Amino acid sequence: MASNLLEGKKGIIFGALNDKSIAWKVAEKAKEQGAEFVLTNTPVSIRLGDLNKLAEQTDSLVVPADATNIEDLRDLFDKTMDHFDGKIDFILHSIGMSPNVRKKKHYDDLNYEFMMKTLDISAVSFHKMLQVARKKDAINEWGSVVALSYIAAQRTLYGYNDMADAKAMLESIARSFGYIYGRDRKIRVNTISQSPTLTTAGSGVRGIEGLMDFTERMSPLGNADANECADFTITLFSDLTRKITMQNIYHDGGFSSMGMSYRAMKMYNRSLYCDDCPDPEDIED
Numbered sequence: 001m002a003s004n005l006l007e008g009k010k011g012i013i014f015g016a017l018n019d020k021s022i023a024w025k026v027a028e029k030a031k032e033q034g035a036e037f038v039l040t041n042t043p044v045s046i047r048l049g050d051l052n053k054l055a056e057q058t059d060s061l062v063v064p065a066d067a068t069n070i071e072d073l074r075d076l077f078d079k080t081m082d083h084f085d086g087k088i089d090f091i092l093h094s095i096g097m098s099p100n101v102r103k104k105k106h107y108d109d110l111n112y113e114f115m116m117k118t119l120d121i122s123a124v125s126f127h128k129m130l131q132v133a134r135k136k137d138a139i140n141e142w143g144s145v146v147a148l149s150y151i152a153a154q155r156t157l158y159g160y161n162d163m164a165d166a167k168a169m170l171e172s173i174a175r176s177f178g179y180i181y182g183r184d185r186k187i188r189v190n191t192i193s194q195s196p197t198l199t200t201a202g203s204g205v206r207g208i209e210g211l212m213d214f215t216e217r218m219s220p221l222g223n224a225d226a227n228e229c230a231d232f233t234i235t236l237f238s239d240l241t242r243k244i245t246m247q248n249i250y251h252d253g254g255f256s257s258m259g260m261s262y263r264a265m266k267m268y269n270r271s272l273y274c275d276d277c278p279d280p281e282d283i284e285d
């Protein structure tokens with residue numbers, strides 16, 4: 001395993017809630033690879049989660065911020081630049097939440113106020129942090145900004161609801177801002193499209209266990225877990241990937257290129273001949 005890939009680099013990591021969070025694993029690996037960073041989350045998530053424990057473990061400053069609030073973001077970037085006495089090199093956006101999913105509203109019966117919240121928290125916040133960072137000239141040349149996405153941006157997956165629309169927007173923001181930030185400051189902006197992963201946000205997806213079993217069977221390399229996602233994120237923060245920008249990169253064991261696998265077909269066939277299985281007509285769609 002390469003070491004010190006992030007030696008001397010500084011950053012901001014959004015979205016570590018507890019030790020299941022993908023952002024938590026990224027923070028641990030970034031520390032191992034020599035980075036220093038500021039950790040941030042909403043005040044309520046900091047209170048209910050374990051971020052202060054991670055801060056202690058990684059010797060990091062915690063600055064509370066709601067990523068949808070421009071004033072909070074300005075304050076976060078100011079405090080971070082003061083703390084490091086200069087600019088940063090990487091940002092992780094690991095933020096997602098849908099009130100419609102939480103309140104079990106179906107996609108054909110959405111609450112539109114909730115939907116605007118979903119989009120603001122899970123996608124527009126990415127634009128907001130990029131815009132604040134750029135106006136403050138907070139990122140060094142060849143810096144790297146990564147957000148976490150999901151294949152529901154391209155394909156319809158049962159139960160993912162309005163988060164699919166948010167992820168499509170998130171990936172579009174990476175391309176649109178990636179052009180401007182690359183052209184003006186040589187800063188790269190990418191999204192990683194991660195396998196389903198058992199985290200607090202992941203557990204909110206309807207039928208996550210069945211989905212994870214399906215994607216595991218479909219993916220030639222199997223599902224990617226949170227630690228593997230963190231490893232990949234570190235490479236995107238490192239200088240080894242300086243010409244990758246405006247991309248959505250699948251980190252999913254090959255799932256996105258599959259149509260049907262032998263392992264999934266076997267399971268499907270078994271259920272076709274299962275006497276105890278529920279009538280397909282009785283299964284909610």
Ligand SMILES: NC(=O)c1ccc[n+]([C@@H]2O[C@H](COP(=O)([O-])OP(=O)(O)OC[C@H]3O[C@@H](n4cnc5c(N)ncnc54)[C@H](O)[C@@H]3O)[C@@H](O)[C@H]2O)c1
Binds near residue numbers: 095149
């Ligand atoms: N778990 C999965 O199956 C999976 C798969 C692909 C992509 N992702 C994405 O990975 C990212 C991280 O999610 P996770 O799975 O680690 O779950 P998680 O629940 O640990 O992280 C989600 C984070 O978003 C934060 N957040 C919510 N509202 C916020 C706001 N207004 N401002 C700042 N932070 C806010 C939460 O406090 C939490 O820390 C999300 O973008 C998620 O959509 C997850």
